[in-house]
Amino acid sequence: MKAAVINKYGRVGDVVTVAEVPAPEVGSQDVLIEVRAAGVNPIDHLTVKGFMQPGELSQTRILGNEVAGVVAAVGDGVTAFAVGDEVFSRVDPRVGGGFAEFVAVHENLVAAKPAQLSFEEAASLPLVALTAWQALTEQTQLRAGQRVLIHGGTGGVGSAAIQIAKHLGAEVVTTVGTDGVEQARGLGADQIVEYRKEKFDEVVGAVDVVLDTVGGDTQARSFAVLKPGGALVSIVLVPDIEAQRERWGVSVSAFFMHPDGAQLAELAGLVESGELKPVVQQVFPLDQAAAALLAVEGGRARGKTVLSVRP
Structure with a gap:
């Protein structure tokens, strides 16, 4: 073959x-x-x-x-x-x-x-939807009525995460480039920050959860927008996790998704209901x-x- x-x-x-x-x-x-x-x-x-x-x-x-x-x-x-x-x-x-x-x-x-x-x-x-699902339901337990900041909202994981967060009943804030604004809006984002025009940590109020797909300076600045007791989950490395937890009083985790056919079948159901595209x-x-x-x-x-x- x-x-x-x-x-x-x-x-x-x-x-x-x-x-x-x-x-x-x-x-x-x-x-x-x-x-x-x-x-x-x-x-x-x-x-x-x-x-x-x-x-x-x-x-x-x-x-x-x-x-x-x-x-x-x-x-x-x-x-x-x-x-x-x-x-x-x-x-x-x-x-x-x-x-x-x-x-x-x-x-x-x-x-x-x-x-x-x-x-x-x-x-x-499969990979991006399972990553987003596990980040928001296993790593952070995002609930209806909470606010979530999703970095990279037009990337693979980000675009899936916006839709899954809306399915879970959350208010969604996302960062995107200028050419991604309409896509993010179409996916259901409630607040869209164009990162080249404004700093998200100056315009985004307190959020319950941050899903970081970017790392680096974006990740470091994200702790300041979390509510006390909130959670940051990243799909890239988080330096000094314990120190960040103690400094900000939040939950911090970095993870790599695990394949799961049962969860994938659940996500297929969201596709069939029109909630995940x-x-x-x-x-x-x-x-x-x-x-x-x-x-x-x-x-x-x-x-x-x-x-x-x-x-």
Whole structure:
């Protein structure tokens, strides 16, 4: 089968190739997915550079962490899915394998694809939607009536988080670039701060929760807008977590999402009810996987980048 792979760590343009590799073996609890589309995320170009795993590669690694496609085969212990089902999944990050014509995924990480979504739209959701869901429900327990500040509201995680926060009944404040204002408004944001024109910590009142997708100075300034007892959760590194907790009197956490098919099925329900819509910015063919990775590496995305594997 065809797949986007690396044989060593390095720069995307130097080490990412598309090659013929063996199809994956199917375990007793696995679902073999014929991949139609795969989402591209920052974790993918970080994987290429070796940031996610220490040491050298011992074997060819197939890139990719989220997919949508059609079930081609199931293991003898699988009961929830059958050949021909349309599904989507955030695959096991220890294994990867999404940038390929086939991927084998444990059935607990798979959910039925919302019927109204294209494969490209469905492939754009698992990682970002699960990240946003877990940040707002597991890490911070956002409740109806609370105010949440979401940084990077037009990025993959941010755009999903705005919609999930509105589903939870929260008032949403978000930071965006000037060209992202209309998109953020369309997603349901109640207050939109154009970060190039104004400083959010000067115009945003006290909030209960901050979801940080940016880090750095933006993260450091976010503590000042939190209510006492509030919570900051970040998908990037938070320096000196204990010191920040003590200084500001708030909860602070940095986390990496975990794949979960049951949660993905719950999120599919939000798609079906119209409360969660994917935001796809650009689609590349599998043969241009390196170009897709470079586009994501460049940042400033408004939505997701997706690979079309089998049009």
